[in-house]
Amino acid sequence: MEFHHLGTKKIFVDTTTEPVTSLEEILRILSAKVLQIPHGTDIPLKSGEKRIIENVACPICAELCDYLKIEITGNRIVRNIGGCAKSVSKFLNYHKDRILKPYIRINDKLVEVSLEEALDKAADILVNAKYPLIYGLSITSVKTDEYAIQLAELLRGAVDNPSTFCHGPTSLAVQEVGGVFTTFSDVINLADLVIFWGSDPINSHVNHLSRNIVPKGRFIGGRKDRKIVVIDIRRTELANMADLFIQVKPGRDVELITALRMALHDLDIEVDNVAGVPRDMVYKLADMMASAKYGVIMYGLGITENGVKHRSVEELMKLVQDLNEYTKFAVMPMRGHYNVVGSNEASLWLTGYPYAVDFARGFSRMYVGVTTAMDLLINGDVDAALIVGHDPVASFPRKAVQHLSRIPVIVIDPKWSLTTAFADVIIPSGMTGIECEGSAYRMDKIPIRMKKILDPPPGVLCDYEILKLLIDRVINKKVGKA
Amino acid sequence: MTQILIKNGYVFDPLNGIKGEVTDIAIKDGKIVDPRELNPEEGITVINASGKVVMPGGIDIHSHIAGPKINIGRMMRPEDHYTTNKPGVFPYIRAETGLSTPNVFRIGYEYAIMGYTLVAEPATPPVMTRHTHHELNAIPIIDKMAYVVVDSNWMLLDLITNNDPKLLAAYLSWILKATKSYALKLVDPGSDFAWLLQGRGLDISDELPVYNFTPADIIKSIAEAAQVLNLPHKLHVHCNRLGFPGNYATTLRTMELALNIHRVSEGLALHVTHVQFTGYKGDSWSTLESGGEEIAKELNSNPYVSLDLGQAIPDRAVTTMTADATFQFVLYHIMKNKWYSSDIESDGASGIVPYKYKKKNYVNTVQWVIGLEVALLARDISRVFIATDHPNAGLFTDYPLIFAWLMSKKARKIP
Incomplete structure (x- = not known):
């Protein structure tokens, strides 16, 4: 596999013939107190009466899908309907x-x-x-x-x-400036612009798109009525399904956010290129944001965990506060656990x-x-x-x-x-x-x-x-x- | 078996018409009983209350003590905690922190110290009420309850459109049961819906976007459903146009609605809350006057409403928090400081903005006057509740100040 990073060298990932590092070796490297932890200690499973439990909430990610159907026989979980691959794996292997x-x-x-x-x-x-x-x-x-x-x-x-x-900087930004937040139902029913910034729900919150972006809402059609923008440091899987992909230089999101605020306030951006993004694109994105009916920025650790600490999130909150002078706009932190x-x-x-x-x-x-x-x-x-x-x-x-x-x-x-x-x-x-x-x-x-x-x-x-x-x-x- | 005897206090009991009699109160297993029922052989804890007042525990009808809003207030205002800490005492007294956004322990302890035993959290969106209960559970000593916000709930707006009062009442009763809340609350009726769709608020006779009815229709439909359900506290209303000059007219019209409600249940039909914020006369901030007199007159002539003050406290730094997201957007522009807003599922929205009432600010002074004027001019004080809409107009710990202002002309002169 080959990755391209703006301004960095090409990185190659290749297969190796070296032996896999054993668990014991890893523990030794980390100077663990015990080098042999018992494993393979499973709960003995017994098949028995079949039960189906509905509306089960999934204990994996903060998407917290609460519509799973779990089929059990005895104490064996045999099926998980509605859950993503991670969810299925957690439920079916709960005993291991x-x-x-x-x-x-x-x-x-x-x-x-x-x-x-x-x-x-x-x-x-x-x-x-x-x-x-x-x-x-x-x-x-x-x-x-x-x-x-x-x-x-x-x-x-x-x-x-x-x-x-992870999202500690979100709390710090709220301590400094507040913020404008939203919930799933509002996204489903109203959002006509969704920006994924430094987040990739296809891998992190697997059901997020099918749950919030694809469905038809009360005041908006499905995916075709929503514009999707992806801002990331590399072309992620999600970027391939977006209407617009913007590649930003690693760690420099705060510059792009500041430029967007400048564009919103009709200030001139004097440089041709902001954090790897052409000036025209900044104006285009600012215009898209201000003319949306209900926009949401779903941001992840790409925003919270970079060199400027909580300053990116703080600037993002200010951007969204500014956008509310023109339209309805909110953020949603893509929380993990x-x-x-x-x-x-x-x-x-x-x-x-x-x-x-x-x-x-x-x-x-x-x-x-x-x-x-x-x-x-x-x-x-x-x-x-x-x-x-x-x-x-x-x-x-x-x-x-x-x-x-x-x-x-x-x-x-x-x-x-x-x-x-x-x-x-x-x-x-x-x-x-x-x-x-x-x-x-x-x-x-x-x-x-x-x-x-x-x-x-x-x-x-x-x-x-x-x-x-x-x-x-x-x-x-x-x-x-x- | 616990037996307590409170001796020689001046006993006040409005329900039984006892006004300051010196007598003994006996408590057995958490219930007040005739002192002769106590059994001395089982041990009696005697409390000497001579020279003191013995009265029922206070009830605070409107104080934001729990739920998502206050918790975001805590997050947003670390500066509110810095100089307010009190360490816990091992092992059972917990650490306290915060003034306008106190932690759960300070809320319980301070209310208990003031003699309050029941406090109502006045605004919890249905979908967030589980969170509200988590916090209420964590507040020590006092009893708690919550009112559920129903004004911008989409399903409910649909039911009002369909004009099916029976189904509407059934839906509201399900919401009350599912959220384990005590009463129904309207916050700037319909405005959160307009805010969500168009980023604007509504006056009482403006039509809602999408739906072809007005906030007045919402108030009337839900108030009538509350009659059918025979709720003890029928409807808690935060009026439209809160915080805008000239809004006393909207408040008067909201209160008048109580006269037209088809009443099939005993008790008051409407409660108008934090009336100070909706009692502004004048057409701009510079021509602001108190509409307290008019509101008190309406209260005196309209036997179906009660109100609470939302008394503003001069020189008090507060954290305003309300489901009235529209007004908080306005306040953010006045303060130009922190602003937190959140849209909450299809239930409503909310906003949080830090604020400070200043003695030398003209508007704040008028706000101070409005609350006192309403209370002093009201003839039936049993329908006037003292509250600061904690932590919006002041803190609940400021109540003794309000009592002093209402009882003494001299005290009123000082601030």
Whole structure:
């Protein structure tokens, strides 16, 4: 395969004859505490009575499709109708690689223990830590998020969720200037211009197009009545189906947004070329935007995570605010994990801040770059970590991961992951949306009920129940210590 | 079994006509009982209230304490939290933060300290009400409830077009049941629909885009459905043209609608909310006057409406938040600062703009006067509720100030 980047050299991707790096090797490179994590531990499946459950919400991405039909026989999920490939894979393989018993690490081995022992050890770690970090919360229900934040407050630690490295800048932009947002139904029924900027739903939110762009709305026809514009640094799959594709130089979106604002305000753009986009194209796009009846910019990490930090999103919000002088225009952040929005919302109502909340002084503070999980780990500020429903080892930079190998780590998760190789205590939990019910928030902030369609494996609790037990233990131990 | 005896307080109980009698109140298992029913052998907690007033818990009929709007307010205003923190006390008292956008714990604690026991969140779009309940659940101590916004719901507008009152009432009753909310709310009736389609607002007799009826028809249809459903709090109305000079005329016409509603149920037919914002006389900001007198006169002659004040508090920095997206767009142009707006499914829209009331600002001074004028000129004070439309015109923690202004001429002179 061959990729072209503006202003960069050609990049070739080719097949190799080198052997695939083994899991053990990866764990050794990352200096994991345990090199052999048990896997292949599946829930034994038994066929039985056939059931079809309708309107199931999908615990994958923030599209939160809530119209799935799931067919079950016994405890085997046999069919998922309406879900995308990712959704089908999650439901049909829910039983694979499950953590079925609590574990404690002794030297480099994980040893099976009772839930009581695991909770006790976990509470000991947390109570004895000076400044623990609680991280995750996006792949679980808001109830779990609420307990996790309460625990952070009791321990005077820090609590963070994955918006710290995805749509956190969206929150920062809202803190600075506000914004104009919309929801799915308005897009379906009204939007005649949809701009995908630094996002590629064909790969990230698979059902997004068939759900929001293709259908006929009340005041607009289907796809043929909507103009689709794709702005990205490379010609994505989505660009091929767009009416207009604009290629912008990597990391320079903010220049293009500023130029669009200038065009809207009838200011002269003096350069011929803005961030790789010809001046005429800037005027054309600005005109398209201002003359749309209801426009939406669906932006992704291409906007939020580049060199200018939250300045691109801030400028984007201002652009949309300006566009509302002419017409109706809004943005929609294409959020990732299915409940990352919920983790922001719960954090807001409990602490006043959406992420990176620190309780070292007994009240909430948010310092991006200081109390964000990544910085706390890279700078070695925290001396224990509790990971709930997330796999930071798979996504954090090496330095942050290495700190996890130096401090005690507690992992609450339904499945074996890279992070479990760094754990001192592992407590298994049920899968939210399959074995545990709760609420999750869609990317447009609509709360959706996650259903329980199967029982968790014997002896396994939902993560909010585990956190509740942990909170009780922490209170008792702290009172005992005092 | 818990037994409590509150001794020697001045007891006020409007429902039973008790006005300041010194007597004892006994509570057994959460219920007020005759003091003779208490069993001393099981242990009684005695509270000495001598020299103090013992009264039923306060009810706040309109205060934005939960839901998507207030949560976005929290996100949008980190500066509102910076100097307002109070650490928690291990293990049960939680950390507090925020003034105009307080976190759930401050809301519960502050209301309880003021003696309020029931607070209503006045605007939650049906599709977002699950979120509202998450927050209401998280607020400690006090009882909470929510009113559901129904004015720009497309399905409902269709039902009004079809002129089928029975189906309309059934739909509203389903919404109330499905969202577990207490009452129906109209926010600038029909305007969010016009905002969504055309980016504009509506006066009470302007025709809606697409539909050939007016906001007055919406109010009337839903008020009559509320009669059929026999709701305890019939209809909570935020009038059209809120925030525009001359809007007191719209408010008067909204109140007059209550006279024409076919009444089949007991109680008041309409509640006009935060009347201060819709009591502007004059045709521009520079000629603004108080329409409080006219509104009070209408209230005195119209027995079917009640209202709350939305009292403005001078020198108070607030976060305005409302489902009236149109007006927030106007306010954004006045403030030229942050503006958040969101269209919400086919249910409505909302806007959030930070604001500050200034003592030396002419308009703000008139706003301060309107609320007080309405309350002071009203003859039946049982139909006038004190509120600041928290956090729009002031904070709920400012209520003691309003009580002082209403009770004392001297206090009114100070600001």
